[in-house]
Amino acid sequence: MYIYARLVTKRNFGGIIFLTVVWALLMFQVKVLRTDGISFVIAKQVSLGDVLLLHFRRLQFSAVLAFRVLCLMVDVRNLLLFPDKHHSITDRVVSYTRSYMVYGTNLRFKSELYMRFKLVQFIRLYMCSRLFIEVDTPIISSMPEAASSAPFVAFHKALKKQVYLRISPELCLKRILVSGFDAIFEIGKSFRNESLSVRHYSEFTSFEFYKVGRNYFWGIAFLVDLLQFLCLKLAVLASAVAIQINYFCSAGFDYLSLPEVIVKYTEYSMQQVLSVSFMISRLLKLGFNYDYFQMTLVQLWLLYFENYIQRYVVYPTFVLYFPIQDSPLARSRDLLTAERYELYVAGIEIANGFTELNDAVEQQARLVEQSVCTSKPLNTVFIDSLKFGMPSATGCGVGIDRLLMVIFSKSNIRDVIVFPEVRG
Template identity: 30%
Template sequence: MSDNILEDMNELMIQRRDKLSELRKEKENAFAEKYKVTHHAAEVESNFAELEEKEVRLAGRLMAIRTHGKASFADLVDMSGKVQLYVKQNNIGEDRYEFFQDLDLGDVVGITGTVFKTNRGQISIRVASFELLTKSLRPLPEKFHGLKDKDIRYRQRYLDLIVNPDVKETFVIRSKIIKEMRRYLEDKGFLEVETPMMHPIAGGATARPFVTHHNALDMDLYLRIAPELYLKKLIVGGFEKVFEINRNFRNEGMSYKHNPEFTTMELYQAQADYHDMMELTENLISYLAAEVLDTQVVEYEETEIDFTAPWDRITMVDAIKKYAKVDFSAIESAEEAYELAASVGVKPEPGLSYGEVINEVFEERVEEKLIQPTFIMDYPIEVSPLAKKMDEDPRFTYRFEAFVYGREIANAFSELNDPEEQKRRFEKQVEMREAGDEEAQMMDYDFIRALEYGMPPTGGLGIGIDRLIMFLTNSSSIRDVILFPTMRPESNE
């Protein structure tokens, strides 16, 4: 902001505080305790025939005031929407009318009045009385330009919600999506559970964790990167279908599709495999789109995305063959894999395995081309330490990821339930960690012990709720669908 704008803002704030001082001198309560509300703005609009010339009581924020001599029109905004107020001196008295004219945009008021329609056909409320409920001490952004600065919008989400109604609608849709997701899973027999947010061992995913310290126990704990291992322990314990919707925390880079804390839905089902998880994923998401948006075809950044089930299915190797024009199924060694990668301009770091090279080629040459919902199946074992290996080719696992518009939104396995094999996989991860890979998983002996009691064949699925909501609300950044995204602290200046 320029110095002149800051000076204007400060002057306006001073004026509002002066008004507050005057109100207090006159014993006028500028911060009321409550106001009895009988209706909301949207009800007045939708039920006009029923409410015409009936008394209503509303509360909301003044977002516009237009004065015409001894009468004024104003816009009152509440959670449901906007309604026009008609405030006339003859109806409320000269003193109260002067008081109304002295109100500022952003002030919260309660009004009592009757519903009517103006000569121009505008549904309005003829105000009989009003109360100042909260004095706003900061001016709102200028209405013709609004609040455009994204940094301010994300930091001051409360202001963003006040002046940008479409932002509020995004979060209403988010709430509906999560509500319907719960309903769908519960109707399918899944039980919602809660597992720890602080873990003694960071596990369940390949990621760098946040570390905290518990003073009473004098031990470090990790904010969870995934609930996976705890949820699978519940399957061992006899639950057959469980799910959890909650936050995960990963100490990684930030981008338009990454926030350090994010919301996921993770579920596990006994006697199921990754094919069952594919069917569940496509049916769940197509249901959410239809139920919340009333369509399964949505527009995202000027591209139509069709979530209608069934979705395309293709193995990782075949996807590379289709989009990058190289065939990894014809080779077996890491050396040959490096040569194939180089032939399409991919240069993996030295020392990677056959499967790790394949995964890098996929990420660099294929992901961005997966626009319509697609299941990429059969991931290399090296990048899937918790997935069951394939009987027909032990280099790969029964795992898939779902992609939309080049971005992963879901990850699922036929879960590894052989405790000895799981221990070997963990040991490999520990070697990688000791070699400097901070994202490699740790050894979890309690999880191995749980598997030794016997986990039935199980399908597991995780869906990134934030990314899914980005697509269903046409939001270009993950920060647009998280109410309070992680930001750098504001400078003192």
């Protein structure tokens, strides 16, 4: 068998040399004897990090995965300073800027990278088995989205106008629903030109799906089934890395409205939480200064949840019924709330979904109001598509990076991104 493998450790005992190499998702040892002739000479000269071409056979009685070399050649030399041990890259900035070195020498990180790629593959497998069609929508748009997030701005030389990187594929996907497709999904990149944190990154991978003729209850059940499918698939692959699948593989999903989740994680009674004055007093005590008297009770709940409760929501919890003011694209449930949910796990929001608003008149009114607040132009193309008629549907977006944070128990989103940017 011939393979290309990277040398990570080397031990020379005079008449015998042991080379530890990484190949694919395996790390194993190759023994080279003085009697191996030219291979032994090459083994003495190789340096850590070199890519070797190996031909070998398995040592039958070895207690570890070890091989006897039959032929050894150097395919390419490593010209960078290589750590003396494959696990000794401890500087966080170096591990980000030279992540190829980390992946190439550390099996745990390499396995996580492999499982990230497989996760996307498993999503496609699941969605296609449910007769969803994968679509792709533009990343560059001539019109900024109505969301409050700031977009990346560029200038298109050929078109001689300003363009924007998408914040979300949502509006384009809804236009595909208008075109007559009833079960679609997209996996792709979105961008937000905002501050960075351990849970926020300017470039992120999202997965969104839409199904005609269904509501948010169906979307929740579908998402639960998908997550359990993904974790069971990843569990089969997990060898060098520990993954958290217990979150999703049990029936322990909670389904709580905003006031219910506040009551669960505090000592407050439901009667207290339903009081506007009480919620304002709690927010003031936490030091948040807002124009509370311009906010509805549901908005006060959301503000309190995001700033105090969310970090304590460890086990999978669907938080239901968000304020209409914060859900401009969702169908209303009543005068104050929308048919919207978010999934939280380990204190992290990983999914957001709702029953889609398809009333063109109401949608236009909401987007006009949002356009005034954000000082962004109105997306007339999307509104015109709704006027043509979009069937009732549900949609959901899942953050792939945040989902991987939960699965791999990572506290920083950069640890699940392949080549993250760093300050400086």
